[in-house]
Amino acid sequence: MSRTYLPLWITFALVLAMFGAGASQFDGFASLRVVTNLISDNAFLLVTALGMTLVILSGGIDLSVGSVIALSGVAAALLIGPYQWHPLLAFAVILPCAAVFGAGMGALIQYYQLQPFIVTLAGMFLARGVATLVSEESVAIEHPFYDAVAEFGLELPDGGWLGATSLLTIALVLLMLVLTHYSRFGSYVYALGGNSQSAQLMGVPVARTTILLYASSSMLAATAGIIFSFYTYSGYALAAVGVELDAIAAVVIGGTLLTGGSGFIIGTVLGVLLMGLIQTYINFDGSLSSWWSKIVIGVLLFFFIALQKLLSHSWQSKAGGKA
Amino acid sequence: MSESINNAAKPVLQLRQINKNFPGVKALQQAQLSLYAGEVHALLGENGAGKSTLVKVMTGVLQKDGGELLLDSTALSFATPKDAQQAGISTVYQEVNLLPNLSVAHNLFLGSEPKRFGLIDKKAMAHQARQLLSSFGLDINVTAPLSEFSVAVQQLVAIARGIAPKRGAARTKVLVLDEPTASLDADEVQTLFQVLRQLKQQGVAIVFITHFLDQVYQISDRITVMRNGCFVGEYQTAQLNKAELIAAMLGKELSQQRHQTPCLAVEHSEAILSARQLSSGQSVQQLDLDLPQGQAVGLAGLLGSGRTEICRLLFGLDQADGGTLSFAGSPIKLSNPAHAIALGIALCPEDRKTQGMIAALSIRENISLALQAKQGWWRVLSKKKQQQLADFYIEKLQIATPDADKPIGQLSGGNQQKVILARWLAVEPQLLLLDEPTRGIDIGAHAEILQLIRQLCQQGMSLLVTSSELEELTAFSSKIVVMRDRKKVAELSGEDLNPDRIMAAIAGASV
Numbered sequence: 001m002s003r004t005y006l007p008l009w010i011t012f013a014l015v016l017a018m019f020g021a022g023a024s025q026f027d028g029f030a031s032l033r034v035v036t037n038l039i040s041d042n043a044f045l046l047v048t049a050l051g052m053t054l055v056i057l058s059g060g061i062d063l064s065v066g067s068v069i070a071l072s073g074v075a076a077a078l079l080i081g082p083y084q085w086h087p088l089l090a091f092a093v094i095l096p097c098a099a100v101f102g103a104g105m106g107a108l109i110q111y112y113q114l115q116p117f118i119v120t121l122a123g124m125f126l127a128r129g130v131a132t133l134v135s136e137e138s139v140a141i142e143h144p145f146y147d148a149v150a151e152f153g154l155e156l157p158d159g160g161w162l163g164a165t166s167l168l169t170i171a172l173v174l175l176m177l178v179l180t181h182y183s184r185f186g187s188y189v190y191a192l193g194g195n196s197q198s199a200q201l202m203g204v205p206v207a208r209t210t211i212l213l214y215a216s217s218s219m220l221a222a223t224a225g226i227i228f229s230f231y232t233y234s235g236y237a238l239a240a241v242g243v244e245l246d247a248i249a250a251v252v253i254g255g256t257l258l259t260g261g262s263g264f265i266i267g268t269v270l271g272v273l274l275m276g277l278i279q280t281y282i283n284f285d286g287s288l289s290s291w292w293s294k295i296v297i298g299v300l301l302f303f304f305i306a307l308q309k310l311l312s313h314s315w316q317s318k319a320g321g322k323a
Numbered sequence: 324m325s326e327s328i329n330n331a332a333k334p335v336l337q338l339r340q341i342n343k344n345f346p347g348v349k350a351l352q353q354a355q356l357s358l359y360a361g362e363v364h365a366l367l368g369e370n371g372a373g374k375s376t377l378v379k380v381m382t383g384v385l386q387k388d389g390g391e392l393l394l395d396s397t398a399l400s401f402a403t404p405k406d407a408q409q410a411g412i413s414t415v416y417q418e419v420n421l422l423p424n425l426s427v428a429h430n431l432f433l434g435s436e437p438k439r440f441g442l443i444d445k446k447a448m449a450h451q452a453r454q455l456l457s458s459f460g461l462d463i464n465v466t467a468p469l470s471e472f473s474v475a476v477q478q479l480v481a482i483a484r485g486i487a488p489k490r491g492a493a494r495t496k497v498l499v500l501d502e503p504t505a506s507l508d509a510d511e512v513q514t515l516f517q518v519l520r521q522l523k524q525q526g527v528a529i530v531f532i533t534h535f536l537d538q539v540y541q542i543s544d545r546i547t548v549m550r551n552g553c554f555v556g557e558y559q560t561a562q563l564n565k566a567e568l569i570a571a572m573l574g575k576e577l578s579q580q581r582h583q584t585p586c587l588a589v590e591h592s593e594a595i596l597s598a599r600q601l602s603s604g605q606s607v608q609q610l611d612l613d614l615p616q617g618q619a620v621g622l623a624g625l626l627g628s629g630r631t632e633i634c635r636l637l638f639g640l641d642q643a644d645g646g647t648l649s650f651a652g653s654p655i656k657l658s659n660p661a662h663a664i665a666l667g668i669a670l671c672p673e674d675r676k677t678q679g680m681i682a683a684l685s686i687r688e689n690i691s692l693a694l695q696a697k698q699g700w701w702r703v704l705s706k707k708k709q710q711q712l713a714d715f716y717i718e719k720l721q722i723a724t725p726d727a728d729k730p731i732g733q734l735s736g737g738n739q740q741k742v743i744l745a746r747w748l749a750v751e752p753q754l755l756l757l758d759e760p761t762r763g764i765d766i767g768a769h770a771e772i773l774q775l776i777r778q779l780c781q782q783g784m785s786l787l788v789t790s791s792e793l794e795e796l797t798a799f800s801s802k803i804v805v806m807r808d809r810k811k812v813a814e815l816s817g818e819d820l821n822p823d824r825i826m827a828a829i830a831g832a833s834v
Contacts, residue, residue: 182442188434201416
């Protein structure tokens with residue numbers, strides 16, 4: 001029991017420690033404002049990481065999400081700007097397209113037994129290429145709807161402010177929490193990550209699950225792209241480069257096994273918060289180079305991967321090496 | 324017990340004239356099986372008999388190429404394992420095919436979880452899991468991951484899943500157990516049998532695949548025997564004694580090779596290898612064995628009797644923990660295969676595909692492998708030398724291939740086996756251990772390999788050959804060692820070298 005939850009508790013302790021360190025050193029760190037900013041600044045990463053969690057739980061990987069964020073941002077900006085579409089209509093077209101894109105990658109992985117790494121790497125180049133082809137320049141978004149959304153939000157005491165995108169992100173976290181841990185689809189994802197051959201023999205619809213799960217990841221990434229466009233008021237083909245790696249890092253730091261089959265949505269939330277807190281700490285300090293956040297994340301990743309190895313080793317030896 | 328089956332009743336599941344082909348192999352030819360409600364039906368046969376393939380056809384893992392499958396007299400065809408499950412056929416495989424990362428309860432109900440407000444009701448699921456397992460005499464924490472439990476518990480959980488109610492599926496009518504007792508100890512086997520008897524009473528038809536014949540007599544009502552992908556016969560367990568059963572499993576038809584004399588007139592010759600009281604854990608017990616120079620010794624016994632374990636032991640793959648071994652007159656202790664190869668011992672393993680060949684490499688590379696390893700990797704065999712070696716053996720063993728650069732994976736089974744043989748002949752061993760050299764190869768190649776064994780004897784090589792084909796063993800062996808339950812039970816030579824005597828020895832006192 002404790003072994004399953006141990007990485008989760010470690011991440012939780014690190015989040016508290018990081019917050020405590022900030023609060024003890026800087027005035028104003030321990031405020032609701034910092035917390036809500038943490039959410040809104042990392043909303044797009046968190047939404048992307050939710051999809052990535054699902055994919056990694058199944059034993060796969062999705063490298064295309066950064067490019068999908070950029071492509072959906074550019075597409076939204078172009079449709080709203082030059083083409084004069086209403087933003088909601090643009091989103092209603094972009095999200096299904098992203099789902100189809102992800103489903104295509106899932107189908108390739110499933111039916112041709114290709115490595116998810118390679119398939120989604122191809123998807124990454126493809127989406128980035130298309131985004132750049134459509135527009136090399138950053139496209140600005142000006143629309144009353146965007147202004148209205150920016151105005152909308154929940155005012156909290158202590159300078160806290162949950163904007164529309166933060167609320168959407170929280171809703172998505174809750175949705176994914178239920179989907180992953182309390183739905184049949186979620187169990188199938190864990191089953192795939194445990195042993196896809198056994199899952200097949202136990203009657204799990206392996207093909208449908210694989211395709212659905214890559215479709216969800218792409219759709220969440222496209223949602224992240226839209227959230228990002230509210231943040232920047234623009235769409236840019238070279239935005240979000242490397243976000244897929246940040247997302248993977250957050251998932252792993254959140255205690256999800258890279259080999260699949262074990263992990264929690266809440267862990268990913270903690271992973272993103274931890275990475276955000278490190279950045280916030282550096283911003284408060286003012287004298288530290290922001291590259292320190294990369295160094296700390298690198299060290300954390302090493303630590304968590306070593307921990308995974310250790311845990312899965314004792315896992316196997318207990319099962320007598322037979323299971 | 325067999326009387327309890329009403330012969331007038333229709334079988335719940337009937338397989339008729341099932342054919343299944345894999346590239347180059349006829350895995351099933353006109354195979355058949357009839358199952359009645361409330362019986363335990365043992366499906367028996369040696370390795371490669373086609374039991375697993377038949378079960379896979381029955382459970383939707385493989386699709387049949389011909390024949391029909393009748394469930395309650397309705398012709399059906401299963402495209403996926405799920406289809407078979409929906410129809411009421413559940414399977415428990417030899418290796419526990421569950422998910423170690425999920426909880427016990429979730430493993431039992433995956434795909435049919437109890438729900439509340441559209442979401443999985445974990446509380447109800449745990450409750451139902453505890454109820455189901457209590458009928459198995461199992462009281463465990465069902466919310467813990469399956470990996471926390473022993474293989475025996477996992478096996479029982481797998482069987483419990485087999486009979487657990489499934490969403491949208493018919494009640495379980497047929498339960499297939501593929502070697503369920505392989506990893507269980509005696510007490511656990513009895514618990515399992517208890518459960519099986521209970522299921523029988525509920526009218527479930529149980530297919531029981533095993534190589535423990537004692538268990539067959541303990542639990543089964545009827546027996547179907549298969550050999551080489553064909554149906555051999557269907558018997559009432561009570562009316563078939565063990566010797567008859569073994570005869571059916573190993574095949575009794577007389578071949579022309581029956582009357583050939585062994586490769587050499589059996590004359591006394593020095594033993595190249597002698598084992599005294601050689602033991603290795605549970606797998607080989609107190610073995611006395613002499614392998615004479617220039618002769619082939621046959622090793623007979625059922626699957627799991629210790630045949631393969633002896634080969635592994637003599638090749639240094641497993642270590643002895645008792646007894647002595649001497650080779651060419653001097654005492655030795657084998658610590659690893661490299662040591663054995665250096666001494667002049669070679670092993671062609673039982674499973675060609677996973678232990679012998681490297682499918683993507685060419686014939687030339689596969690042949691050169693052992694010689695290269697023996698020489699040491701710093702003295703590289705030149706490509707020219709490799710080519711000569713390959714050409715020599717392709718010619719000598721008549722390996723059917725356009726050239727030596729063809730990947731071995733593309734050859735037929737018989738030719739693959741010849742390449743593996745060539746690999747070990749290339750190191751010019753004094754003692755060659757052949758574990759089931761003729762399994763899964765066509766008749767032509769079969770005869771050639773027997774011919775080769777005789778030739779090698781004449782050239783002074785010593786061989787130890789295991790085989791399930793008794794006729795084949797008598798064709799070249801100067802003596803035959805019979806194993807049962809990890810022990811040597813007989814050593815036959817001269818007049819006694821015939822299949823009937825071997826079978827009697829395998830069946831032992833219980834004949």
